Amino acid sequence: MGIAIPIGLAVTTALAMPMVPAVPTRWAALARRLPASSAPTPAITLYRDTNGWCPFCERVWLQLETKGLPYEEVLINLRDKPQWYKDMVPTTLVPAVKIRSGGTEEVVWESDVILRRLEELHPEPAMLPPDGERAAAEALIAEAGNLSSAGFRFAAAVRNASVTQEEVASLRAAFEDGLDALDAAIAEGGGPFICGGSVGLADATYLPFLERWAVQLPLTSGFALRPEEGEPPRWPQIEGWFVAMAEEPAYARVRGDTYSWSAAVAAFQRIFATNGTLSDAQRAVSRRADGAAALELRRSAQAAPSAAAALAAAEKIIANWEAVVADATAAEPLSQANLQRLEEEDGAAVELLLADCAARLLQCAGRWEDEAGGEPAAEGGEEEEEERALCEAELLGLEPLEHKVRADAARLVSARLCAPRDMGADAAEAMRGVLMAMASESEGLAWRKSGGLL
Numbered sequence: 333m334g335i336a337i338p339i340g341l342a343v344t345t346a347l348a349m350p351m352v353p354a355v356p357t358r359w360a361a362l363a364r365r366l367p368a369s370s371a372p373t374p375a376i377t378l379y380r381d382t383n384g385w386c387p388f389c390e391r392v393w394l395q396l397e398t399k400g401l402p403y404e405e406v407l408i409n410l411r412d413k414p415q416w417y418k419d420m421v422p423t424t425l426v427p428a429v430k431i432r433s434g435g436t437e438e439v440v441w442e443s444d445v446i447l448r449r450l451e452e453l454h455p456e457p458a459m460l461p462p463d464g465e466r467a468a469a470e471a472l473i474a475e476a477g478n479l480s481s482a483g484f485r486f487a488a489a490v491r492n493a494s495v496t497q498e499e500v501a502s503l504r505a506a507f508e509d510g511l512d513a514l515d516a517a518i519a520e521g522g523g524p525f526i527c528g529g530s531v532g533l534a535d536a537t538y539l540p541f542l543e544r545w546a547v548q549l550p551l552t553s554g555f556a557l558r559p560e561e562g563e564p565p566r567w568p569q570i571e572g573w574f575v576a577m578a579e580e581p582a583y584a585r586v587r588g589d590t591y592s593w594s595a596a597v598a599a600f601q602r603i604f605a606t607n608g609t610l611s612d613a614q615r616a617v618s619r620r621a622d623g624a625a626a627l628e629l630r631r632s633a634q635a636a637p638s639a640a641a642a643l644a645a646a647e648k649i650i651a652n653w654e655a656v657v658a659d660a661t662a663a664e665p666l667s668q669a670n671l672q673r674l675e676e677e678d679g680a681a682v683e684l685l686l687a688d689c690a691a692r693l694l695q696c697a698g699r700w701e702d703e704a705g706g707e708p709a710a711e712g713g714e715e716e717e718e719e720r721a722l723c724e725a726e727l728l729g730l731e732p733l734e735h736k737v738r739a740d741a742a743r744l745v746s747a748r749l750c751a752p753r754d755m756g757a758d759a760a761e762a763m764r765g766v767l768m769a770m771a772s773e774s775e776g777l778a779w780r781k782s783g784g785l786l
Contacts (some may be wrong), residue, residue, distance in 0.1 A: 640759065
């Protein structure tokens with residue numbers, strides 16, 4: 333099913349969405365379409381890594397979402413940690429949380445300690461079974477480190493040319509034994525979650541590496557944790573856990589997606605290349621990962637976003653568009669430097685693209701029309717209508733090369749979008765889908781307006 337959005341602002345009038353105003357009122361007009369925020373003031377600050385890659389941060393992140401605790405995030409650059417953070421957290425590692433209560437502040441670090449402290453302070457909903465039933469959960473939590481180590485030892489051995497095939501087979505067998513044990517434990521607890529019918533600390537503990545392995549091990553090690561479509565699962569209880577987690581509302585913001593974890597594989601190959609040079613094995617892994625990521629981008633153009641996912645994506649664009657423009661036109665990118673950035677003078681085109689994308693997402697979320705399903709609520713008056721007309725003229729008057737820039741910008745932003753770093757997986761898919769549709773329409777316009785030259 334394709335995305336239920338109009339073909340494009342500059343393509344048709346019959347299907348065209350309401351035009352977003354041009355600068356300077358553009359973003360204010362879009363923000364007025366968002367629902368009013370009624371969130372209480374956060375009493376917890378979560379300090380996590382900027383890339384959203386840290387598995388230990390993800391554990392705490394899921395707990396906060398599961399308990400519905402209001403929190404704010406402060407992102408820590410692991411390559412250049414600020415001095416104030418190193419002064420505050422003795423280990424200097426992430427995650428850490430700052431808990432404010434009764435005029436006092438408590439800083440807690442180390443994910444296991446944070447999980448227990450938050451469980452103590454906020455016991456509902458409980459993420460540990462009652463005392464009389466807790467032993468099995470505690471044993472599973474303690475065993476998580478062994479399974480994680482077994483998986484990483486196997487994955488490392490596959491990539492190490494000095495390890496014999498017999499040694500790889502032995503490590504694989506040990507890893508599979510650990511997965512067998514986890515599968516049996518989920519069955520014994522009644523599922524679908526690791527310790528029964530609700531998300532608990534055991535799920536938060538296992539989630540980060542299971543989520544990554546499901547996407548990355550097939551690319552790096554030829555190991556399938558989850559079955560191909562139509563195939564029976566090797567580990568049916570673990571597969572049921574994946575399905576249940578995907579439907580869990582608390583997981584929506586925390587969940588990474590296939591594109592992001594595939595792109596991360598290629599990024600890590602480049603980051604850890606010896607003297608910047610990839611080995612033949614690393615190049616092969618990178619090609620597989622890049623191919624998987626490209627396939628996901630194409631697939632996202634066919635996805636139908638939910639209203640909640642579209643709204644979450646629109647909120648992120650409206651709040652962070654300036655940072656996205658800066659990244660898309662950066663002369664010296666800080667990450668994914670292999671992705672070709674645009675020129676600095678293309679910043680206005682990127683901004684217009686993002687505003688258009690936000691408007692389309694808002695329409696998908698049902699936030700553009702009024703309650704009667706009619707025209708947009710008139711909040712900006714004649715001035716806003718004039719700005720709309722200017723924006724429409726701006727889009728309709730784009731030259732072929734400008735449409736090409738617009739298409740390039742849409743594909744670049746899609747490729748740079750990372751879940752859960754920037755937003756949850758569903759929101760990321762919604763935004764990528766809209767952007768990829770916009771890229772296709774702009775490429776079509778560039779081709780037609782140039783007489784087939786572009």
